[in-house]
Amino acid sequence: MLLHFLHQNIGRTLSRLDLLHHVWPLSHPTDRTVDDHIYRLRKKLRSWERFSIDTIRGLGYRLVFKASKTSGNPLGLDHELRSGIDLLFNMYIRYGQGKGLQKLANHQEVLDIELDIDKDIYLHFVNGDFKWIVNHPESHFRDRAFYLLHVYSMIQFDALKTLSLFEKNLESQLLPPRHKFEIYTFNLISINLQAGRYDIVRQMITNARLQINQQKNGGSVYYLYNLELKLDLYSKQWSNFYQRLRAGDELYAQCPFFREKGVFLIIKGLWELVQGNSVSATRFLDNGLEMFEQSQFIPSLINGLHEILFSRKLLPATDVQNSYEEKWEQISRKYKFPELELSIYDELKKHL
Template sequence: MQLEFIEIEYKVTAEGITVELLPKEFALLQFLYQHRGRIFSREQLLEHVWPLEYPVDRTVDDHIYRLRKKLAPYAGLEIKTIRGLGYSLALQNPRSVEETTPTMQDPELHETMRNVFMKFHRYGQGRSMLTLARQKDVLGFKIDPYYSVYVHFVEGDIDWLLHTNEVSIEERLYWLILYYINLVKPEHSLILCEQLLEKKLMSAEQNREMELLNIIDLYAQAGETDKALDRLKKSYEVIKQQGYDYFIPQMAITEMFVHLVAGTEEHELEQMAEAIEADILSSSPYLRETGSYKIVKGLWMLNCQLWNEGEKLLDEGVQVLDNSGFIPLKLLALCRISFYFDCGKFPVKKELQQKYTYIYDEELERIGLKKKLKMLEDTIYNILNRV
């Protein structure tokens, strides 16, 4: 049995079953799981789970009692009491899932499930992807290697992306960078991404995505709008030549954002908005694209000093992206909003700036991203400097 910890919600999931815990119950189970098989005394558990606090020995016993009740649905998990020594977490042999589930060896089923993941991915249904991934043992299928990493990226599982031994750090690098660039100045992010592209440290597909799409936002926010517009033109040429049509929806939304930053005339922005709504969202009403577009259009409305309309669109966009379950895209949207208010190029209403600054900071705090900035930075630059 393998447990998956959802830190931002204090939930644990396995075998298609999700259990919600209190914060200290969650921390205690996570500690025991990380050191499963080892025995810990009450004093050791108090030291590791309740540092700088002053609970009594009974605190551990009470939490163990509640955990056992909540974890009862997991037949292969047991918190054992080792008389005179303490507590230990025991799990069934993880190989038993494959031994007792014949479909685990069915390649046709795995291909079918991969296509389902791809469909959810395309429609921007991150929550659907996560739900399916958490039920893999019950349904009896193996997750495609790409999606086994990608689902952790989607849900904001930074700890896994930083520390897992299941895949190499090189395979996780791109996803870590996409989180990191939300935390530092765009000028610094731009330099980093240019170095990574030059050294080709990521997969060909990831290099392509960063070069065609991700870096355009950074050019615009770093004040290099001419480079952003030039890269947009080149990206569209590559998309047309190579048939990367799946880039077009996000590319069109990014294009409108860049032109807003560049100070393009209102009538041109209006034409872009009409084209996105008529040609893209009407035929491809994907959650990610819908939410991202509402954000950019909302910023445009603020620039026109249509405060109520702009705020309404921003709120709708944030909500759609939250509903999608794609935390990285929600962060990108909030990063664009933050840039709008902080860059000094646009009309600003102070109360709106305070509102969205609070929402952005709250989201970063919720997934613990600011606390992990130093570790993210060290991990990324260690790889960069090795080459």
């Protein structure tokens, strides 16, 4: 009945209420019943490559017929064009241009291309559509696991629990090599830093720098620099921190990367707090969050707020840090952090 009704309305977005009224008119199922049936139907449709059920955020579901592309624009098959689009996609990521990523995604039909599943998941991640990543049945867990771990790490404050989940997923061998590299090079450093394991972090940063130099990944230099700053700040190596901070002012004066520059401003704000300068601290913290908002990378904004609030565990807590609780609660309600935390945890544990 569900497939029949969707097919009768192919291409049309149907709300859960529409489906409840037309498919289950004599019973009293819940929204969860609809979601469960959609999930099972999607699994059955996997063998029919021409049909798929799309989730339209905030609206419902839509059955889509994928027309053959063999008679379309021949540019869609051009290797040079696809390579150029991959390069552009990665440039938007590096420079923190979420708006550019969205425009590229919205012009797939014009360019006669289809972004691969990893890019598709990344776009949902950038836009804050975390529930889609948790529940998307048409993508393999191994493609979603990295993003699930990343989201989990930034919506709650138990660093040891987060670290345990990362380590178990790495042991499971489910993660693709590119995601393993990113976790070992960046994510584990941040989580160990939050857990106060400073000696381990120092060695991990040394190893990460070797990896980055081998790959000649210039954009990662800024990310690593911020990690070193945070290590000196949280471990209270004031002399090292101050020297690195002054050098960072010169480094970031010409930095074109929105997200990395935003993190640097957050760190400067926390340093001002250590010195007891509440007014300048607030200015730097607000400017850092504003950089994240300009980038239109939702995870970066969440991470920035998380950093400010988590710093209370590693530095003396102040009223300035506490003042960001309200903004955190607003975002938590918008993206349903408590519910999201449980669903991500269940999804990760299910595959271990």
